[in-house]
Amino acid sequence: MGRLTDKVAIITGAASGMGLAGAQIFAKEGAKVVMTDVTEDALERESAALKETGASVLALRLDVADDQNWTEVVEKTVAEFGKIDILVNNAGVHKPLGVLDTTEDDWNFVMNINAKGVWLGMKAVIPHLQKAGGGSIVNVSSIAAFLGGLQSDGGGMAYSASKGAVRSVSKHAAQAFAGDNIRVNTIHPGPIYTGLAKATGITKEQMGEVYGAGTPIPPHVGDPEDIGYGMLYLASDESKFVTGEELVIDGGSITH
Numbered sequence: 001m002g003r004l005t006d007k008v009a010i011i012t013g014a015a016s017g018m019g020l021a022g023a024q025i026f027a028k029e030g031a032k033v034v035m036t037d038v039t040e041d042a043l044e045r046e047s048a049a050l051k052e053t054g055a056s057v058l059a060l061r062l063d064v065a066d067d068q069n070w071t072e073v074v075e076k077t078v079a080e081f082g083k084i085d086i087l088v089n090n091a092g093v094h095k096p097l098g099v100l101d102t103t104e105d106d107w108n109f110v111m112n113i114n115a116k117g118v119w120l121g122m123k124a125v126i127p128h129l130q131k132a133g134g135g136s137i138v139n140v141s142s143i144a145a146f147l148g149g150l151q152s153d154g155g156g157m158a159y160s161a162s163k164g165a166v167r168s169v170s171k172h173a174a175q176a177f178a179g180d181n182i183r184v185n186t187i188h189p190g191p192i193y194t195g196l197a198k199a200t201g202i203t204k205e206q207m208g209e210v211y212g213a214g215t216p217i218p219p220h221v222g223d224p225e226d227i228g229y230g231m232l233y234l235a236s237d238e239s240k241f242v243t244g245e246e247l248v249i250d251g252g253s254i255t256h
């Protein structure tokens with residue numbers, strides 16, 4: 001308790017999966033949490049549930065690929081909570097399409113949300129972190145930034161490209177803003193049982209069987225909280241000397 005006391009955090013894609021787990025963990029640790037997502041009904045439901053625990057929560061619709069929408073969210077956050085300390089760029093989409101079957105629209109859809117969205121978020125928030133005297137940005141990439149194939153990128157070529165971009169722009173920003181005491185780190189999840197998987201109707205056990213020995217720690221698939229705790233470490237002052245780093249949380253997948 002209290003690892004984020006008085007910190008103000010914006011989390012994207014917070015209506016589901018890892019973003020939601022991060023919002024719940026951050027609130028428990030004393031942060032004021034701005035939960036954002038495009039899926040408004042789930043955002044409404046999950047933010048209301050979190051508020052009922054006594055947490056300070058603001059829920060705002062945000063399409064991360066929309067520059068103007070970012071400006072509005074940042075303005076509303078500062079109006080409500082007075083500052084911003086933490087940004088978690090977590091929202092993401094996937095298309096299981098390879099080099100030959102990806103269309104230009106597929107490429108633009110995935111790249112706009114997963115890669116451009118991370119840049120726009122940093123661009124909108126960094127001036128406020130500078131004003132606050134520093135802060136932490138956590139960008140959610142994937143083990144797809146390192147490896148290709150069904151076990152790591154789910155067969156998504158544009159997805160791999162987007163997650164590689166997240167890794168690269170995070171290193172750039174880590175260098176550029178270290179002098180402002182702004183830290184930028186990435187998290188690289190392996191297979192995690194979240195909204196996307198649930199929507200296909202697969203159970204966690206079945207997903208674990210799919211990944212099997214490729215993800216050696218049983219049950220061969222992770223929970224959203226496994227990533228939420230990584231977000232917590234990188235967002236908190238406990239990681240105050242860590243920047244440009246890659247935190248892999250994947251049950252051992254990339255040890256192969």
Ligand SMILES: NC(=O)c1ccc[n+]([C@@H]2O[C@H](COP(=O)([O-])OP(=O)(O)OC[C@H]3O[C@@H](n4cnc5c(N)ncnc54)[C@H](O)[C@@H]3O)[C@@H](O)[C@H]2O)c1
Binds near residue numbers: 014036092193196
């Ligand atoms: N689940 C996995 O196995 C896995 C593995 C590696 C990386 N990731 C990454 O983790 C992050 C979180 O994914 P998740 O697994 O929790 O998925 P999820 O589908 O449960 O949650 C993603 C959220 O992002 C939101 N979103 C989609 N498009 C958006 C947009 N344009 N603007 C704002 N929000 C938008 C969705 O509405 C959803 O609530 C993503 O970046 C994903 O690529 C997931």
